[in-house]
Amino acid sequence: MELRDIEIFLTLSEELHFGRTAERLHVTQARVSQSIAKQERRIGGSLFRRTSRRVELTSIGARLYTELKPAYQQILTSTRTAAETARGIHGTLTIGTMGALYHILTTTNAEFRGRHPAAELDFVEIQPTAPFAELRSGEVDLALLWLPVRESDLTVGQVMSERPVVAMIGSGHPLAKRSSIRMEDFGDYEVPWSSRPLPKYYEEALIPFHTPSGRPVRRGTKVSTWQETLIAVSAGEVIQAIQAEAADYYPWPGVIYLPIDDAPMGRWAFVWRTDAETPLLRAYIESAGNVA
The missing domain is CATH 3.40.190.10 (Periplasmic binding protein-like II)
Known part of the structure; x- marks a missing residue:
């Protein structure tokens, strides 16, 4: 199964509409229909149940979607990571800090910029009343937060400061x-x-x-x-x-x-979205580890 055909199947599984799928992928409805028909012939069973009013997944299609979606995402992530590695560490990493806490990163920032001159750092202020908001919205890639952080979608990394409250x-x-x-x-x-x-x-x-x-x-x-x-x-x-x-x-x-x-001890550590780790982010964490 070609990657484009996988993309068409996954998109149709989410949209359950041939027209919206074609529009979202910038292809014709005929291309969508041909791709699904080809996949159904290869599998030997129907992936979708079609009527004049609706499109829905069959049990075979639903199982294929459940198993194929994470594998497809992993392929995209791996391909993107390989491309970024080939080009070297570059791009902009946006870091969230609470107020003047930016200053405790001065040495880490200098270490990172020395090792990766093609990369840039931006900083955004995070309010203590909404510590995870900018991370989850994607406004920041990495945040310096007090511990503990016990969120299933977030990863906790290097501790950068530890002092009594x-x-x-x-x-x-x-x-x-x-x-x-x-x-x-x-x-x-x-x-x-x-x-x-x-x-x-x-x-x-x-x-x-x-x-x-x-x-x-x-x-x-x-x-x-x-x-x-x-x-x-x-x-x-x-x-x-x-x-x-x-x-x-x-x-x-x-x-x-x-x-x-x-x-109690007050500890600050880096936190990031588990599903949004990149070579750029890992490079910064490595610099932080060298400093710490």
Whole structure:
């Protein structure tokens, strides 16, 4: 079976309409009909059940589609990868980071550009309230996210930073007079609440739902961006457990950062869509590994 005939069969299986299939593949309806007839003769059975009103897969056709689709996708991926390898590493890799976290990639970026001068890097800001959105939409190829990430469609790679979480507190807040706090203190105050739903495990890694003794940690002001979080904290409305890098990059009027004596570790790692790994992406991950 030729690759074009496979493409026609798979497309007709999805469209269930000869006209739409022809239009989608930029061929004539006669070409579609001829291809399907040829495949049915080769197989010795009908792949589609046709009436004047509808087209539907037979049981043979449905099974063939289920088994053929992933194999066809693998052929396309392998062919594309081989072509990219033959041409060398080039193209543009778009990386998503949260705010100033871009700076911890400076050495990796220099390493990558030195090894692959034909490739380019672009950077897009990711909001903490929607950490996976740009990855899944394809807006970014690779994202630097805090861990853990337990998403079935995403792969977790190189850890780039590991430091204890700190507390972000308004300078007029009662806790601001202390030199450090403990995780149990979060049970006495409100913390921000993401305006967009986050996986519970992901939110809890940074802002627990319960203190170590089991007291609930109350959600207060809703925020949708990092700037809104800074504003809410500086106003004394909430306190926030945050990655230690925030203290490095975000000095803010009315905000202080305190150590948490029993803080969990905050870890940042690269994450990408499992089905969208390319030689360009792998080359960047390799550079990150060399630096780390």
